[in-house]
Amino acid sequence: GQQVMQIPQYQHVQEGEDFTTYCNSSTTLSNIQWYKQRPGGHPVFLIQLVKSGEVKKQKRLTFQFGEAKKNSSLHITATQTTDVGTYFCAHPYGQNFVFGPGTRLSVLP
Amino acid sequence: DAMVIQNPRYQVTQFGKPVTLSCSQTLNHNVMYWYQQKSSQAPKLLFHYYDKDFNNEADTPDNFQSRRPNTSFCFLDIRSPGLGDAAMYLCATSRQTSGRSGETQYFGPGTRLLVL
Numbered sequence: 001g002q003q004v005m006q007i008p009q010y011q012h013v014q015e016g017e018d019f020t021t022y023c024n025s026s027t028t029l030s031n032i033q034w035y036k037q038r039p040g041g042h043p044v045f046l047i048q049l050v051k052s053g054e055v056k057k058q059k060r061l062t063f064q065f066g067e068a069k070k071n072s073s074l075h076i077t078a079t080q081t082t083d084v085g086t087y088f089c090a091h092p093y094g095q096n097f098v099f100g101p102g103t104r105l106s107v108l109p
Numbered sequence: 110d111a112m113v114i115q116n117p118r119y120q121v122t123q124f125g126k127p128v129t130l131s132c133s134q135t136l137n138h139n140v141m142y143w144y145q146q147k148s149s150q151a152p153k154l155l156f157h158y159y160d161k162d163f164n165n166e167a168d169t170p171d172n173f174q175s176r177r178p179n180t181s182f183c184f185l186d187i188r189s190p191g192l193g194d195a196a197m198y199l200c201a202t203s204r205q206t207s208g209r210s211g212e213t214q215y216f217g218p219g220t221r222l223l224v225l
Binding site (some may be wrong): 033041042043044045048063088095098099100101102104105 | 116142150152156157159184201206213214215216217218219
């Protein structure tokens with residue numbers, strides 16, 4: 001089935017550094033969602049992007065949807081230890097969404 | 110307020126012994142999903158119910174079954190658990206099927222299954 005790639009697979013940053021994860025598809029996506037899963041927790045919905053070139057912000061998080069609607073990114077400014085977790089993008093496939101492989105973020109205090 | 114509830118949070122079963130995981134929701138959503146998530150992997154959709162209509166993913170093993178007796182409850186039955194079925198099982202809900210623009214999935218806390 002349709003798959004997306006997420007890079008990097010793992011990212012270790014020092015607290016206060018910025019972090020970016022990328023979600024890349026070989027085909028055009030109608031929309032894309034981002035979820036965060038804390039260690040030992042469950043995925044929590046962060047945002048959905050629908051429009052070409054769309055940019056949305058949530059405090060220190062900035063989400064972008066590429067002009068061609070094949071790529072998306074999540075950028076965190078000045079990471080904090082509370083940002084630790086795995087960030088998944090998810091895209092429509094049939095009636096449902098399929099999750100990307102995720103980027104695991106570690107934040108060193 | 111808990112919206113998607115999964116019980117138990119941890120379940121231990123023996124190889125080959127049937128086990129049932131439960132999920133309930135207070136959101137009155139039409140759609141309920143079951144995902145399997147293994148360590149360091151993304152959640153993998155097993156099946157979903159749209160109201161009473163059951164939709165199985167093509168690669169979901171026959172060993173996994175599901176029941177939805179009413180809007181609020183959904184069960185995952187593993188008929189003969191193998192060691193490879195040890196995983197986190199996540200239940201999720203949405204108002205409509207998630208492929209539609211604007212639909213969010215709400216996940217429960219998950220049940221971690223251990224097979225001895």
